[in-house]
Amino acid sequence: MTVTLTTAGPLTPDQGAEHTYDVTVVGAGVVGAATARELARHDLRTALIDAADDIGNGTSKANTAILHTGFDAVPGSLEARLVREGHELLSAYAAETGIPVERVGALLVAWDEEQLAALPGLRAKAERNGYHASRIIGAGELREREPHLGPGALGALEVPDESVICPWTTPLAFATQAVRAGVHLHLNCRVEGVDSDSGGHVLTTSRGPLRTRHLVNAAGLHADEIDRLLGHDVFTVTPRRGQLIVFDTLARGLVGHILLPVPGPAGKGVLVAPTVFGNLLLGPTAEELDDKTATGSTAEGLRLLREKGRRIVPALLDEEVTAVYAGLRAATGQEDYRIQEYPGLRYVAVGGIRSTGLTASMAIARHVMGLLRATGLEAGEPRELPPLTMPNLGEAFLRPYRSAGLIARDPAYGTIVCHCEQVTLGEIRDALSATIPPHSLDGLRRRTRARGGRCQGFHCGADVRALFEGDRP
Numbered sequence: 001m002t003v004t005l006t007t008a009g010p011l012t013p014d015q016g017a018e019h020t021y022d023v024t025v026v027g028a029g030v031v032g033a034a035t036a037r038e039l040a041r042h043d044l045r046t047a048l049i050d051a052a053d054d055i056g057n058g059t060s061k062a063n064t065a066i067l068h069t070g071f072d073a074v075p076g077s078l079e080a081r082l083v084r085e086g087h088e089l090l091s092a093y094a095a096e097t098g099i100p101v102e103r104v105g106a107l108l109v110a111w112d113e114e115q116l117a118a119l120p121g122l123r124a125k126a127e128r129n130g131y132h133a134s135r136i137i138g139a140g141e142l143r144e145r146e147p148h149l150g151p152g153a154l155g156a157l158e159v160p161d162e163s164v165i166c167p168w169t170t171p172l173a174f175a176t177q178a179v180r181a182g183v184h185l186h187l188n189c190r191v192e193g194v195d196s197d198s199g200g201h202v203l204t205t206s207r208g209p210l211r212t213r214h215l216v217n218a219a220g221l222h223a224d225e226i227d228r229l230l231g232h233d234v235f236t237v238t239p240r241r242g243q244l245i246v247f248d249t250l251a252r253g254l255v256g257h258i259l260l261p262v263p264g265p266a267g268k269g270v271l272v273a274p275t276v277f278g279n280l281l282l283g284p285t286a287e288e289l290d291d292k293t294a295t296g297s298t299a300e301g302l303r304l305l306r307e308k309g310r311r312i313v314p315a316l317l318d319e320e321v322t323a324v325y326a327g328l329r330a331a332t333g334q335e336d337y338r339i340q341e342y343p344g345l346r347y348v349a350v351g352g353i354r355s356t357g358l359t360a361s362m363a364i365a366r367h368v369m370g371l372l373r374a375t376g377l378e379a380g381e382p383r384e385l386p387p388l389t390m391p392n393l394g395e396a397f398l399r400p401y402r403s404a405g406l407i408a409r410d411p412a413y414g415t416i417v418c419h420c421e422q423v424t425l426g427e428i429r430d431a432l433s434a435t436i437p438p439h440s441l442d443g444l445r446r447r448t449r450a451r452g453g454r455c456q457g458f459h460c461g462a463d464v465r466a467l468f469e470g471d472r473p
């Protein structure tokens with residue numbers, strides 16, 4: 001297996017300037033990585049490039065990590081179809097590759113008569129979206145199932161197939177499989193210009209020119225800018241910030257399901273959700289901004305979340321906070337994805353993947369593959385990719401520190417480095433020598449959970465850094 005992964009220096013002639021790629025995907029978030037994986041199933045020369053030093057380093061690293069059923073999508077929209085298909089595809093892929101998923105189910109809780117009256121309509125909408133397993137439950141059953149809910153909950157719509165998934169392992173699995181199957185991954189490679197003619201495109205990147213016949217723009221928050229480089233003025237991305245609070249694993253027992261609000265005119269609202277890491281999330285906010293780098297948390301945002309959280313699960317507010325973070329949704333003023341093919345240009349724009357892109361990623365990738373064919377890409381029949389098993393970060397599944405067999409075979413899996421998250425030396429060693437290794441401590445955290453627990457690296461930070469730096473070339 002020859003792997004081409006570059007992170008610095010000019011692209012060599014065979015990586016772009018002289019040898020033309022069949023397809024280049026700009027943006028290695030969950031959508032771009034899924035697309036590269038889909039392309040890897042075909043006999044094509046494909047490049048996946050990203051301005052950042054890691055895959056999944058944009059919006060894909062900071063979401064609520066729910067594997068949606070699409071029950072509440074706009075019926076008939078492209079998003080509704082791709083979320084529904086994506087749920088199926090990603091559920092199967094996760095089972096195959098070991099990406100942790102927990103089918104905890106969701107409860108849309110009605111807190112007043114108006115919201116209670118809205119539940120049958122939401123159930124009918126779910127039916128129109130092809131989701132038939134939802135049902136309305138009364139206040140008594142709701143309280144039995146969620147005893148820590150705040151006072152005044154009148155009933156709920158149960159959506160049993162809403163699940164939580166690992167947001168970090170998912171794009172890493174896609175990109176790993178793509179790279180192992182021959183896709184070239186170029187990181188720290190920002191697209192700054194595009195020259196297009198009937199033969200294809202020459203991308204001006206921060207690492208030199210790159211030639212490609214077909215181009216996929218999966219640049220997330222910056223998809224509108226790449227689109228403009230190709231001469232279009234179709235959509236503008238307005239970042240919609242979502243701030244979240246992560247509560248300690250000791251809070252996990254307070255909630256069994258994903259607790260969703262009944263959506264209103266102000267959007268989907270604030271939820272409380274378990275994570276596959278054993279924490280609870282409270283969030284997100286929805287703030288329209290104009291700064292695509294504004295991923296900081298604010299006192300006002302956190303105050304608002306605490307206020308909403310107090311209503312949903314009052315005891316949550318007594319629990320310790322592990323971390324806060326924020327992600328930016330790539331909103332475009334249209335309540336649907338903006339995926340468009342341009343056959344004359346051999347180009348597909350994948351814009352406006354706002355708040356469901358993790359779930360829909362594999363279906364978006366398949367859809368883009370079809371559109372690439374419509375732009376003239378001759379791809380032939382897809383082949384099976386060699387199987388992949390990802391390291392498990394999920395609390396509900398067997399982690400190395402709990403596996404006597406694994407520890408007996410290799411004591412490094414019994415040597416804990418990060419005690420809060422129980423991350424072992426063996427896992428850190430594996431991540432540092434993986435097909436796509438991390439290039440920062442944050443990248444290492446997303447691959448192992450090291451430094452991600454209640455002390456946020458206060459105790460293990462120096463050891464983790466020493467391992468990270470010691471293994472750097």
Ligand SMILES: Cc1cc2nc3c(=O)[nH]c(=O)nc-3n(C[C@H](O)[C@H](O)[C@H](O)COP(=O)(O)OP(=O)(O)OC[C@H]3O[C@@H](n4cnc5c(N)ncnc54)[C@H](O)[C@@H]3O)c2cc1C
Pocket residue numbers: 026027028029030031032033049050051052055056057058059060061062063064065066067068189190191192218219220221222223226241242243284326327328329353354355356357358359360
């Ligand atoms: C608060 C919040 C909660 C969410 N919750 C959920 C959820 O529960 N479930 C769900 O399914 N979805 C959820 N989402 C949505 C999901 O996270 C996104 O739809 C998804 O991550 C978008 O992926 P992407 O690959 O399109 O974009 P990104 O992950 O942003 O990737 C785009 C990439 O393009 C790169 N790039 C940009 N410009 C250039 C350039 N000029 N040259 C090279 N590279 C470039 C960036 O570096 C980046 O890595 C949520 C989003 C937010 C913000």
